[in-house]
Amino acid sequence: MKNMLEKVVGEIYDELLARDPGYCRCEQCRTDVLSKALNQARPKYSGGGPKGEAIAGFELQQDATRAALAVVLLDAMRRVAGSPRHAPSKEEKSQ
Numbered sequence: 001m002k003n004m005l006e007k008v009v010g011e012i013y014d015e016l017l018a019r020d021p022g023y024c025r026c027e028q029c030r031t032d033v034l035s036k037a038l039n040q041a042r043p044k045y046s047g048g049g050p051k052g053e054a055i056a057g058f059e060l061q062q063d064a065t066r067a068a069l070a071v072v073l074l075d076a077m078r079r080v081a082g083s084p085r086h087a088p089s090k091e092e093k094s095q
């Protein structure tokens, strides 16, 4: 994975999931949440080229940046949970 933003957003998503035991863990929801969050976050980091990547890499280690990405992710998680594309009511059947 060459994009640092994708890596960091994935890490933060895992942290948020750990704090939200009720949230769907399926691959479809993960893909949807991450792609929505990345689409929102990416314009900030679209500098491109090695210089842009280096700046993004530095910024991505700052707490304020990670907090901002967590907000974007939580919003994406809410939207995906509101209209999930995974197979419906799997959890309901298993309980």
Ligand SMILES: [Zn+2]
Pocket: 024, 025, 026, 027, 028, 029, 030, 084, 086
């Ligand atoms: Zn799901």
